[in-house]
């Protein structure tokens with residue numbers, strides 16, 4: 044039996060009642076609750092030692108004796124076997140007959156007593172009784188005794204064992220009236236993992252003549268037979284003590300053979316002379332011992348019934364095989380031990396292997412890759428403080444955190460890579476020229492104009508194009524990105540240059556960074572009368588990061604105070620050394636307003652391009668490029684300005700640009716003219732896309748509409764995932780405290796604008812607003828076009844404010860917004876939007892409070908009243924004392940109580956609302972009576988502090 048002994052079992056074993064056992068335990072200082080409570084092995088031992096019933100043991104020791112007899116019949120004779128004979132019948136009726144029989148067998152003259160006997164496995168009492176009787180005949184009777192009598196249930200467990208066949212088999216071995224079962228692997232007593240051999244073998248009868256199997260030790264060893272064996276076993280609880288001791292030298296030797304140790308363990312082990320079946324173990328051989336332990340043949344002891352065998356086979360003579368685990372189970376257990384565990388959840392082991400996950404992957408995606416259970420990963424992440432569902436997109440950080448815990452190297456696939464992989468599935472590649480060197484043709488340089496605010500970028504582009512677009516700008520700031528191509532002459536050849544106009548305000552930084560990527564040359568505009576400014580430096584950094592050469596346009600040289608040399612000097616600090624100074628950067632002095640030296644600037648651009656760049660592209664391939672700007676036009680639908688970088692874009696081509704796709708319905712040039720073919724470096728407006736692409740999105744022409752649609756759809760799905768994944772979240776740890784302190788206040792926004800660049804810029808600027816940690820700003824949706832019913836519905840469900848930039852609600856939507864209580868804010872200037880939202884955010888902040896002193900009074904006399912408590916006869920020293928005001932009491936400058944209230948205020952006998960400085964009054968502080976003369980009562984007010 045595996046497990047701990049229960050009190051009632053011990054009671055039975057020791058032939059007493061549970062109550063007595065409990066009493067004894069309590070005397071022994073062991074607290075055991077009830078009869079069904081389990082008792083630890085050491086306590087069992089103590090109990091056995093302490094309990095008088097243990098005395099029955101000697102009777103059982105007959106078993107060992109008998110056992111020994113098997114090997115040394117002579118000794119048998121000397122044993123007091125007769126003594127317990129009377130109990131034989133009783134024992135016979137016990138299911139544990141096996142052992143009994145076994146015990147008997149040895150003595151029996153016949154060599155193979157039990158084996159053939161088909162005694163009923165189920166062991167009905169009668170049968171059992173009958174069985175042993177004949178077999179045992181002479182000697183053995185003794186062993187049986189003791190326990191069974193008072194423990195009828197005790198045998199019960201055996202029945203199943205026997206019935207199970209295991210027992211039967213064993214019984215066969217042991218020589219018990221064996222089980223009729225045909226042998227099978229599982230029943231092979233030597234086999235690994237067949238269950239419950241124990242009860243059976245007990246019989247282990249000593250002399251059991253089963254030569255081959257009758258592993259000597261095995262015989263006596265009834266031990267394993269947990270319960271059944273115990274009683275039946277020759278040993279009984281403390282059986283072989285006498286005989287065994289000498290033999291094994293073990294403290295409770297007999298126990299060993301005793302097989303009988305109630306639980307097999309205690310007694311058995313030592314006797315075994317080797318717990319693990321060192322059967323023959325030296326001590327064991329102490330044959331002389333007449334006790335079971337002394338089993339010469341070595342068995343010394345098979346501490347347990349199978350002890351000997353176990354030893355012989357190098358296997359632990361442990362408990363019943365039922366508990367044995369298969370190799371697979373053990374391997375699994377081992378693996379599990381090695382596996383990382385987070386919060387008790389066992390996860391697969393990564394061993395440093397790399398897992399590629401797309402940004403915004405869910406735990407289910409991750410689990411899928413490593414063949415794990417998503418639920419475990421959810422649980423693990425929960426223990427790491429994050430609550431996410433299996434299918435929810437998870438941020439990069441969390442994926443890496445969890446991966447790290449599991450020993451995986453997580454590689455988040457960047458959007459670029461991901462897109463490359465996506466296109467690859469359609470056998471497409473973006474960014475590569477088809478064909479070889481011969482297919483490449485020179486293309487115009489693409490130039491981006493950058494610079495600090497008001498240094499003249501727009502004016503310069505205007506000068507270059509001879510047009511004036513400034514007047515149309517709301518708020519005077521460039522808000523739209525346009526691209527234009529101009530022609531100029533250099534060395535007698537007409538050359539084209541493409542200009543992209545990027546805005547100068549910081550809010551457009553992100554877009555400017557993208558601008559750099561699609562740009563060959565940057566024209567850095569620096570006002571000669573101003574010098575290098577923060578955004579000048581930023582522009583330099585962007586250009587450098589994109590490895591784009593810079594041409595410096597020193598503008599406004601017409602202005603008084605213009606100092607071009609100062610600019611040259613300043614810029615050397617940033618690595619831009621003018622050619623005149625021995626560097627390789629071309630500086631051109633211009634006046635955008637007066638259109639001075641514009642040609643010089645264009646020439647410098649071409650010269651720089653020729654000197655530093657290889658500007659060639661293959662025009663004979665499907666077009667590829669980048670979307671520079673896009674907006675929704677009421678009449679024309681989606682209008683995207685794209686820059687063709689490779690190939691030729693034609694009307695009728697199927698294109699996909701970011702998440703948008705469609706067929707090119709028409710193309711317009713920078714003068715509004717129709718274009719039918721756009722070669723590399725040509726910017727054109729494209730009509731026909733189903734939706735509005737984002738600024739900076741790449742586009743490519745594909746063979747079929749279907750492909751374009753599929754790519755767009757997959758990008759849309761990916762964008763949605765990434766958006767969800769990167770949504771600002773609060774961690775579990777923060778959540779508890781933040782909620783408890785009511786600190787969480789979200790400002791949720793939906794941004795709609797007239798073009799994607801503006802929407803992006805606005806969102807970027809808003810996300811940069813710092814109002815403190817208490818406020819969380821979240822943009823749940825952004826898009827191009829009028830405010831729709833869907834936007835309002837989303838706003839209503841997320842309690843969002845809708846920001847409309849240069850857009851209005853479509854028909855009927857304002858009414859819906861009013862009905863739903865959704866606030867729509869309209870803006871036409873970006874600053875206004877930022878300022879107002881910043882203010883709104885500040886309004887959302889929790890008010891801060893401060894204490895304002897109201898007045899103080901000194902106690903001059905204390906009037907004691909049984910009805911009102913102590914009244915402080917005071918004089919107001921400064922300010923005023925008001926009834927119901929918050930108050931504190933100070934004694935010698937030390938605050939005695941900070942949480943008082945002016946409960947009653949009297950001026951002479953009249954109630955007063957307030958008493959001013961210099962006047963006397965009677966003050967009652969409610970139930971607070973600890974007041975003394977010369978104490979000070981201060982009153983104060985808590986007021987909301989205005990934010991600055």
Ligand SMILES: Nc1nc2c(ncn2[C@@H]2O[C@H](COP(=O)(O)OP(=O)(O)OP(=O)(O)O)[C@@H](O)[C@H]2O)c(=O)[nH]1
Pocket residue numbers: 494495496497498499500501502503513519520521546547548598599600601602633634635636637
């Ligand atoms: N005197 C003089 N003024 C100029 C020159 N170039 C631009 N300006 C003036 O400088 C101011 C700003 O010019 P913009 O072209 O709007 O400057 P910007 O860099 O595009 O400004 P943002 O669009 O706000 O980034 C305007 O009033 C222009 O008239 C110039 O060469 N000489």
